[in-house]
Amino acid sequence: MSAETMEKTSYKVPIGPIHPALKEPVMFEFELDGERIQNADVYLGHVHRTIEWTGMRRNPIQILYLAERICGICSYCHPMSFALAVERIAGIEVPDRAEYLRVVHAELERICSHTLWAGVAAHEIGFDSVLFLTWQVREKALDLTEYLTGNRVTKAITMIGGVRRDITKEMVPKIEETVTFLKNHFEKLKKIFLDDKTFQMRSQGCGILSKKEALQLCAVGPTTRASGVKKDVRIDQPYFAFGELDFDYVTPDILTDEINGDVYDRIIVRLLEVKQSIDLIEQCVEQLTGMPEGDIVAEPKIAKLLNQLKKIEGEGIGRMEAPRGEVIHYVKMNKKEHPYSWKVRAPTYSNILPWIPMLKGEQIADIPIVAASTDPCMSCTNRVGIIKNGNKAILSNEELHRLSVEKTRRLMQ
Amino acid sequence: MTTSKKLLPDEIITSFKDEFSDKILDSRIEKHPIGPKKTDMIQLWFTLDRSIFKDAVKHLMKLDKKAHFSVSSGYDIEDRIEIIHHFSIYTGTKGDEISINFTVPLPKNDPTIDSISDLIPGALISEQEKQEMLGVKVKNIPKDTRVFISEDFPEDMYPWRKDEKNVDSMARNLHEPSSKNVSEEKKENADEKEEKQ
Amino acid sequence: MKFSMIPQVISQMVKKPFTNAFPSKYIPPSVTDFLKDVENGKATMIPPIKTPENFRGKIKYDTEKCIGCKLCIKVCPSGTIEFKPEDKKVRFYMSRCTFCSQCNDVCPVNCISMSDEFLMANTDKYAEELIVE
Numbered sequence: 001m002s003a004e005t006m007e008k009t010s011y012k013v014p015i016g017p018i019h020p021a022l023k024e025p026v027m028f029e030f031e032l033d034g035e036r037i038q039n040a041d042v043y044l045g046h047v048h049r050t051i052e053w054t055g056m057r058r059n060p061i062q063i064l065y066l067a068e069r070i071c072g073i074c075s076y077c078h079p080m081s082f083a084l085a086v087e088r089i090a091g092i093e094v095p096d097r098a099e100y101l102r103v104v105h106a107e108l109e110r111i112c113s114h115t116l117w118a119g120v121a122a123h124e125i126g127f128d129s130v131l132f133l134t135w136q137v138r139e140k141a142l143d144l145t146e147y148l149t150g151n152r153v154t155k156a157i158t159m160i161g162g163v164r165r166d167i168t169k170e171m172v173p174k175i176e177e178t179v180t181f182l183k184n185h186f187e188k189l190k191k192i193f194l195d196d197k198t199f200q201m202r203s204q205g206c207g208i209l210s211k212k213e214a215l216q217l218c219a220v221g222p223t224t225r226a227s228g229v230k231k232d233v234r235i236d237q238p239y240f241a242f243g244e245l246d247f248d249y250v251t252p253d254i255l256t257d258e259i260n261g262d263v264y265d266r267i268i269v270r271l272l273e274v275k276q277s278i279d280l281i282e283q284c285v286e287q288l289t290g291m292p293e294g295d296i297v298a299e300p301k302i303a304k305l306l307n308q309l310k311k312i313e314g315e316g317i318g319r320m321e322a323p324r325g326e327v328i329h330y331v332k333m334n335k336k337e338h339p340y341s342w343k344v345r346a347p348t349y350s351n352i353l354p355w356i357p358m359l360k361g362e363q364i365a366d367i368p369i370v371a372a373s374t375d376p377c378m379s380c381t382n383r384v385g386i387i388k389n390g391n392k393a394i395l396s397n398e399e400l401h402r403l404s405v406e407k408t409r410r411l412m413q
Numbered sequence: 414m415t416t417s418k419k420l421l422p423d424e425i426i427t428s429f430k431d432e433f434s435d436k437i438l439d440s441r442i443e444k445h446p447i448g449p450k451k452t453d454m455i456q457l458w459f460t461l462d463r464s465i466f467k468d469a470v471k472h473l474m475k476l477d478k479k480a481h482f483s484v485s486s487g488y489d490i491e492d493r494i495e496i497i498h499h500f501s502i503y504t505g506t507k508g509d510e511i512s513i514n515f516t517v518p519l520p521k522n523d524p525t526i527d528s529i530s531d532l533i534p535g536a537l538i539s540e541q542e543k544q545e546m547l548g549v550k551v552k553n554i555p556k557d558t559r560v561f562i563s564e565d566f567p568e569d570m571y572p573w574r575k576d577e578k579n580v581d582s583m584a585r586n587l588h589e590p591s592s593k594n595v596s597e598e599k600k601e602n603a604d605e606k607e608e609k610q
Numbered sequence: 611m612k613f614s615m616i617p618q619v620i621s622q623m624v625k626k627p628f629t630n631a632f633p634s635k636y637i638p639p640s641v642t643d644f645l646k647d648v649e650n651g652k653a654t655m656i657p658p659i660k661t662p663e664n665f666r667g668k669i670k671y672d673t674e675k676c677i678g679c680k681l682c683i684k685v686c687p688s689g690t691i692e693f694k695p696e697d698k699k700v701r702f703y704m705s706r707c708t709f710c711s712q713c714n715d716v717c718p719v720n721c722i723s724m725s726d727e728f729l730m731a732n733t734d735k736y737a738e739e740l741i742v743e
Binding site: 048052053088096099100216219229231233235238239241242243244317326330332340341343345350353 | 443445446448449456479481482483484486487488490497499501503504506507508510514533534535536537538560561562572573580
Binding site for chain 3: 059129133150151303306
């Protein structure tokens with residue numbers, strides 16, 4: 001070897017748009033130095049479906065079903081936020097029974113979403129049997145959803161001014177049976193995720209987002225609560241019947257007395273939220289059985305409702321806490337059948353920019369678990385392209401997942 | 414020095430009016446009753462002149478250093494484009510959050526607005542989106558690329574606009590069910606099956 | 611080191627599986643033809659789990675009661691329903707339907723209802739079974 005200095009250059013790795021760890025198409029470009037990430041860049045727009053443009057050409061009832069298909073997991077929050085915005089413009093008052101019913105469905109969706117996420121996180125770390133165990137618990141929650149609304153995922157239970165189906169006395173025993181099942185299995189899941197040494201080794205100290213960065217980048221949802229910021233639309237600006245119920249912000253120091261903002265903290269926050277949701281459903285069902293039978297929607301005749309909505313004018317905002325964060329819809333109506341303007345902001349769009357500080361300094365094998373820990377909601381992918389000194393090599397889905405699993409096996413020895 | 418006292422909605426409006434006097438074109442408070450107990454949800458709407466927009470955001474961050482920026486929406490109406498930025502302040506305690514919205518009207522022949530990405534880095538994606546969807550030019554934006562629309566989309570067409578620069582000519586109706594289509598497709602399918610056999 | 615999972619794994623080796631088996635041994639080329647074969651006795655099927663009541667399945671349309679008011683066409687989000695001007699009735703194209711049951715809610719004479727049929731996969735969008743009139 002001569003005494004000339006060798007120059008070290010970093011090489012750029014584009015990951016995406018189709019990628020293993022994210023169940024959504026997003027394009028990253030990483031600048032690597034060996035196995036450590038030095039810088040990251042994010043590109044979006046691969047599943048742009050012109051939903052807002054389509055919505056401006058339909059009447060409000062049709063927009064409810066269009067909004068439901070923006071996302072499969074937050075398929076309850078988008079039509080509900082739209083309905084909240086339109087109700088605030090039109091001045092429609094929602095009956096009390098409908099407010100409690102809306103809470104039950106929102107919390108049920110939160111349980112389904114967080115258990116799905118827990119299974120995906122376990123799969124990325126390498127424990128496939130935990131994936132199937134978690135999804136078995138989720139099946140019971142989905143069965144309850146099918147019983148209450150008619151379908152497992154696209155619930156179609158929103159109506160402007162209330163809900164479409166009631167919870168009668170005959171349905172209550174099935175709800176109680178499912179809630180008991182979930183409570184019993186929750187303790188088992190908590191022990192597996194939080195007390196297992198491998199999960200701890202793999203996720204502690206990894207993908208850290210500090211409190212200052214979380215505030216500046218306006219992160220939302222469990223991602224920001226795990227960094228210590230107390231932000232939750234259900235408590236800050238209560239909607240539906242959340243103002244009446246008894247619950248508090250979920251931050252990691254409830255369980256471990258310290259806040260690090262890493263992947264382990266995010267697991268803690270999501271599992272504790274599942275417990276909180278089960279508790280909220282119990283409180284609501286108790287209130288519902290105590291209330292007399294009443295209306296579930298402000299205006300039952302839909303033709304009359306459409307005529308009423310044709311005459312309103314103004315602008316309104318609807319905000320809700322989806323499982324992933326804050327959903328906000330802005331609607332402007334001007335006395336026509338179609339809205340003049342409609343803007344949707346799904347929570348992941350605020351959680352994308354925090355990926356950049358989270359991924360700096362991490363290894364390539366940690367990309368799946370860190371990206372999956374923020375629970376992105378865009379769509380699915382499968383390839384990674386690596387450019388190394390001008391030679392291209394393509395890592396497939398299996399390869400990147402294999403890298404992540406191999407790191408786990410190394411840590412276990 | 415940041416004030417840690419929480420102001421009431423009227424006091425917030427007075428503090429803005431004192432600071433910016435006549436550049437605030439319009440302001441209103443909306444109170445919506447929520448839930449069975451009918452507690453109030455408060456929203457403040459301001460219409461500002463674009464010259465004081467960035468100073469107004471700085472003044473807002475003085476009221477609450479943890480101000481949260483949600484998204485910015487926009488539309489075009491007659492001869493101007495209106496951009497609305499949605500903020501919220503006083504998060505962290507139960508029931509205290511107030512939504513604040515700044516509407517900034519821009520003339521269509523000169524739609525420029527200041528960037529707030531240096532004060533709030535999380536606003537970057539929203540500003541890029543306004544540039545490509547409505548044709549607004551954001552001054553001093555850190556990253557001037559398209560975010561949701563692909564690079565080969567035509568330059569002068571803006572999807573959200575309702576005037577001559579809109580994209581209705583690019584829309585195709587992929588499927589319309591009608592008896593004519595059904596009988597034609599059935600004939601095609603029957604021919605294909607015969608060929609295969 | 612999966613100590614916390616070992617009791618669970620052992621207990622699952624002796625329990626009945628949680629999931630229901632696939633209805634037939636191999637995937638049939640057309641689901642609707644397969645169902646016809648099962649009815650005629652030419653093939654056997656493991657039945658799927660029973661759907662709950664008020665399940666939103668295939669549309670059932672009572673032509674007699676329909677008055678031709680076109681309210682269902684106004685609220686349908688996906689353009690499933692087509693009006694037949696000559697006899698003032700409608701036709702449903704199930705390949706476009708999203709099963710939201712909004713037409714069911716809005717109909718003033720209750721001539722539309724949702725059955726519990728959901729096995730409707732077919733390669734032909736305009737097959738006989740997928741048009742309800």
